[in-house]
Amino acid sequence: MYLRRCYRVKDGKRHAYWALVESVRTARGPRQRVVAYLGDLEKQAARESEAALRPAAGGGVFQGTLFDEAHRQWVTVDASRMEVIGCKGLGGPFLGLDLMHRLGLMEFFHRVMPGGREDVPWSAMAAVLVLCRLLEPSSELHIAEHAYERSALSDLLGVPADKVNDDRLYRSLDALLPHKEALQAHLKNRLGELFQLDYDLILYDVTSTYFEGLSESNPMARRGYSRDHRPDCKQVCIGLVVSRCGMPLGYELFAGNRSDVTTLQEIVTTMEGRYGKANRIWVVDRGMVSQENIEFLQRDGRRYIVGTPKGLLKQYQRHMLEEGWHRIREELEVKLCPSPDGQEAFILCRSGSRRDKEQAMHRRFAQRIEQGLLDLQAACIRQKQNPVLIAQRLGKLMGRNSRSAGGFATEVMTASDGSAWLNWSKAQDWQDWAALSEGCYLLRSNVTDWKDQELWEAYIQLTEAEGAFRIHKSDLSLRPIWHQKEGRVQAHILVCFLAYVLWKTLAALCRRAGLGDEPRKVLDELAQIQIIDVTVPTRKADGSDGPRLHKRCVSRPTDHQAILLHHLGLHLPSRMRTMDPPNDGSAAM
16 A cells, blocks of 8 residues: 555646555456545655555554644534535446346356456446446447446446447447357346246247348348338347246347248247257247147147137137136136147137227228228219229228228129229128127147146236337337447347346346336336535635545435335445545545
8 A cells, every 4th residue: 555646737737636545456467446535735744644654664564553643634624615516326226236246147247258458347348238228228329428427337337437438338249249148048047046937938929129220231130020110111020038927038139021930940949959958838929820830849749839810710610609618807718629639729718808909990990991982982973983993992992991801892893884883782791700709819739738727827928028028129228229230239139138137137026025016116216316426625723725525425215215225135335435536636535
């Protein structure tokens, strides 16, 4: 430990102050750490202080007192001129870093991204990316210029704000991406240990997210079916695998024009190669079901619960009319229909709320079609119309209202003078089938030893995967993607995935502590806890200005915040040491 003299220029004059520094050993070699800033000491006091730090005669390591009584100065604190010179958010970063430690992410980053000659470890920058995505989702440029310096991450991670820039963040994305598979395997095991998860039921779903820009250098950026209602933009598809409670197991990226049904075999093979084959049950939506995929799942004894296309429901019309429905909750009935060979089971489901919704949709589209048909007939009566043009207008009308198009029988006729005439009527068979099938859907499974209620409850867990996509896109701002390079896009989605893991971890901890299941409310509440930098002017005995005392305080939690911290097992520090020297030669407290 020794004294270091530091200088700064203020008002054209060069001022000196002293800092107490110690040498510490780190993984990157010896480093110097500032213990305290001592302000502007007189030369004699500095010499006495340096002498006090020298080892005692005889080779001992006794340090002695830092200041003798003769050189101690007594000052009066001028509370009327006390100033708050800065505030930083502490609660959110402190909670996020605690979640990363619980998941072993910091240790994982240190292990797979070892330090080298870089000024800032890649492991620390990876933590910055993930925590900022959880706490204040934004671009790398916004993190570098605003978000990082407004938070206490510099104090918690030991990375000064001037070391965080957009270029270093971009290169951190590149350094993080190669560890994607190892990260997913690590998190799957760690989450299982923390919450005793049972991965017997695997939920799989696909979504898409769009790009801003042309993305010409990214071969995965393609135009396809957009869940974001942005068919004008290129997109990429994301297949997410989660447990029955929504805990993520992994994800894969697909080209934006890839259809859902073609992704199932690839994702199943990938997950089995990563985690091994086990007696899992795969739950997927009807958009991924084909006969080829069913045969693939049946091979090697894979079990599944899947939705079926709407057209298959008509084969079970007789079962829908018969008795034997089992009511499992209000407005929901199910009925188990074994297959002829006994190898599969089909589960008829009838929902009252879904029936009301489909009836309203059919009614709305039918009214539009009927009004459009009357308008076409009136146009044919007013003046001579080209039959081809009337047929085209009729096709557009039916295409815009396809949900009820089957309820009408239409025919465009050509009169003797070449004019068009439109005949139409309502199709009663379609109307009868719609009234019977509204609110009904059919599930398919080769799990034959479960009851109908158990199969339905397992399938309905797909809402967890849908909820995961909703959190990714809204709370974590997955969309739109501004990166243009393929690797950066993949790294961006990986960071969002890691932030989602922290989100679900916090949700599970809240449930276990009896705090509900709203991580965003917990984050918003604790984000109000701040670090406050205070300067306190002093006066000497002779009335002249003394040194300005500099202190970093932690705001006192409210009663509500204290309850949250207690239930989550978090203990905030009462004070924190500033990383930056006082800019006016003041003494740190």
